[in-house]
Amino acid sequence: MDRRNFLRNAALGGAGTAALAAPALAQSSPQVQWRCTSSFPQSLDTIFGGAQDVATYVREATDGAFDIQVFAGGEIVPGLQAADAVQNGTVEMCHTAAYYYVGKSPTWALGAVIPYGLNNRGMNAWLYYGDGLNLLNEFYNAQGLHYLPAGNTGTQMGGWFRNEIGGLADMEGLQMRIAGLAGRIMERIGVVSQQIAGGDIYPALERGTIDAAEWIGPYDDEKLGFYQVAPYYYYPGWWEGNLTLNCFVNRESWEGLPDAYKSLLSTACRAANTEMMAEYDYKNPTALRSLVSNGAQLRAYPQDVLDATYDAAMSLYSELSESDPEWKKIYDSMMAFQAEHFLWQQVAESTFAQFMQDKQRNNQLPAQQ
Incomplete structure (x- = not known):
């Protein structure tokens, strides 16, 4: 399916594409212009690219009616002040890692990662199908923010x-x-x-x-x-068994969005979450070989x-x-799921991965022969 049509359908409840031709959508879509400050420099194209992906998906699905302009860390505020800029209304949105703000409260870290916590798949499962998103937004809403996962680096x-x-x-x-x-x-x-x-x-x-x-x-x-x-x-x-990157949206700005735009932005962030992990998994092996060859x-x-x-x-x-x-309320939920997740990982994922890693180590994979 075309990405633009997929996001458009997701935002508007899955209606058929014939009923949502671009001109009709454009006519019914209010003009919204936001600024998003990143915690990362443009040179780090994969992690900075998470925010760019979100903005692109939203812009394409609305024919430019919902436009998010992304700024690198330091262009509006320093990278480690991105969430503060959203809280005080300097910008509507940021792309960051929630654990940068543990100085406010240790609980902020639970929206990113904690040491010896969940891996990428476990974190996504807890966020989307466990209590994760609801519990975190209960906490972040009280800080004037709405939380949306939007990227992951993996371990x-x-x-x-x-x-x-x-x-x-x-x-x-x-x-x-x-x-x-x-x-x-x-x-x-x-x-x-x-x-x-x-x-x-x-x-x-x-x-x-x-x-x-x-x-x-x-x-x-x-x-x-x-x-x-x-x-x-x-x-x-x-x-960092995973690192969940996220968008923080100013709560008033979030609540002021049409429901269709809320759905679209949430869907775009989910797409960026998947994209970033896939990109790192593709690029890290080559980069590791290069690093070792360079000392x-x-x-x-x-x-x-x-x-x-x-x-x-x-x-x-x-x-x-x-x-x-x-902290305890969110942490207890995360840890209850962690025990189940790693039990399941032992049964299938880890045993398969270990077998294939042994084959790789012994030069027995097809590309090695």
Whole structure:
């Protein structure tokens, strides 16, 4: 099906395309012009592209009547102030990662990812078919925002280090750029965490202001050139088993939209969610090979680091659940589903993936023969 017609039908309740010819739709569609500020630079085309995809889908499906103009981080406000700009009405909408705003409340992170949380498929299942979207919007609505998932990176890499990590003792005193609740967990094992916008990470590593940094994964990390100044590339990104990107819409602006536009924007965000994950899955393998050929040194996190950070995460979550009822309500729902999700993953997904990975490792896949 043509994407434009699909989105148009979704917005207007699935009516037949014959009844929704472009001229009729244009005549019935009010003119709406919004601005969307991104937390990301244009150079990171995949993650920045999530907002562009949403805007394109909406514009095409309404023949330009609903027009969203996307601005890169820093063009209107700094990237880490995107949600603030929506809350105060500077812009109608932003594309960001909700965990950037844990300084407001730790509960913000639950709309993006928490360390040792769900993977991409699990997060989408909880959001769309569990209590996720309703619970999160109950929380974000009180902040003057409407929340729409709009992208995912999948499980991320575990960061770039100037020096090799032999074990837990080597983490003590490290200065690391790391976002969200992961920074608080790292602090519990002796790391000094810092939150720095993507475009500022390379110079901080180059100057030695920080010793390590995490960003996303091979495709974006290669663009930012981290391997040139911090060659040790660790995995897995235990703090980001997925990263759900999202659009925050000013609540008053959202409530002022016609129902058809609300449906269309929601559908466009769902489409962008799928597009981004597919694009990363396609581009990351090639980028990883390129990074290794240019000197990146792949390393697995030592087991004692994983064990210590897992224990620190569980301790933090327990403390938050005792002190913050908003956190507890959403977290408990997410964790109840997590237990079921990883049980199912063990039965089919993981066993199939492990079998095929063994074939790849032994050069037995068709393309390797």
